[in-house]
Amino acid sequence: MATNTNTNTNMTTSVSTGAAAPAAGTGADPAGGSPRLDLAKTAPKVFRALIGFDTAAREGIDPALVELIQIRASHLNHCAYCLHLHTNDARRAGESEDRLHMVPVWREARHFFTDRERAALALTEAVTLVADGGVPDDVYARAAEVFDDRELAHVLALILTINTWNRVALATAKIAGTDPR
Numbered sequence: 001m002a003t004n005t006n007t008n009t010n011m012t013t014s015v016s017t018g019a020a021a022p023a024a025g026t027g028a029d030p031a032g033g034s035p036r037l038d039l040a041k042t043a044p045k046v047f048r049a050l051i052g053f054d055t056a057a058r059e060g061i062d063p064a065l066v067e068l069i070q071i072r073a074s075h076l077n078h079c080a081y082c083l084h085l086h087t088n089d090a091r092r093a094g095e096s097e098d099r100l101h102m103v104p105v106w107r108e109a110r111h112f113f114t115d116r117e118r119a120a121l122a123l124t125e126a127v128t129l130v131a132d133g134g135v136p137d138d139v140y141a142r143a144a145e146v147f148d149d150r151e152l153a154h155v156l157a158l159i160l161t162i163n164t165w166n167r168v169a170l171a172t173a174k175i176a177g178t179d180p181r
Contacts, residue, residue: 036172050164057157060150063093068117069124069155070162071103076128079166080176088181119143120155127159 040047058066067090074083087100102109106121113121123143126135143152168174 039168039172050161050168053157054161054165057154057161059154061154061158064090064095065117065120065155066158067093067095068099068103068113069120069158071100072106072121072124073128073159073162074166075104076125077163077166077170079169081169081174081179082162082166084176085179085181116146119146123155124159127156128163 067086070086071083071090074086090100091097099112102112103121106113106118110118119142122139123135126139143155147155
């Protein structure tokens with residue numbers, strides 16, 4: 001699959017990345033009150049730092065794997081905004097509907113995913129749900145078997161970035177389907 005080269009048009013400043021940043025101005029108080037803050041506008045340095053972290057994390061990682069990690073973390077975090085964005089990005093990059101539907105049940109649908117993808121999905125789950133018992137040694141060891149140290153560092157960084165984006169989108173009540181991409 002081709003590298004994701006989407007231009008993030010959601011920011012108040014122009015940054016060309018493949019970052020999965022929440023769209024500006026789409027937050028709303030879930031109770032129906034006034035819109036929540038727009039992180040890109042109210043804290044642009046913070047927002048640009050997150051974009052930079054996300055961009056650096058993806059470096060050298062297969063774009064299909066990037067999307068699988070982002071989709072799985074977004075499922076686990078119940079982030080409809082990011083899930084919608086990343087499933088659409090994955091489709092545009094050529095991902096099959098079959099694989100997209102199997103991400104939440106990847107263990108039962110192992111034949112849809114490579115060894116590396118399964119290791120990354122397991123690590124994504126462990127890091128995303130870290131409060132439930134940490135990252136088990138066997139999950140980490142399996143990822144370390146299939147990724148070299150640099151790749152593993154980038155996979156971990158990507159897992160950290162999508163978890164951050166999920167929290168930004170959830171905290172600011174981003175609405176699924178409002179990203180212009």
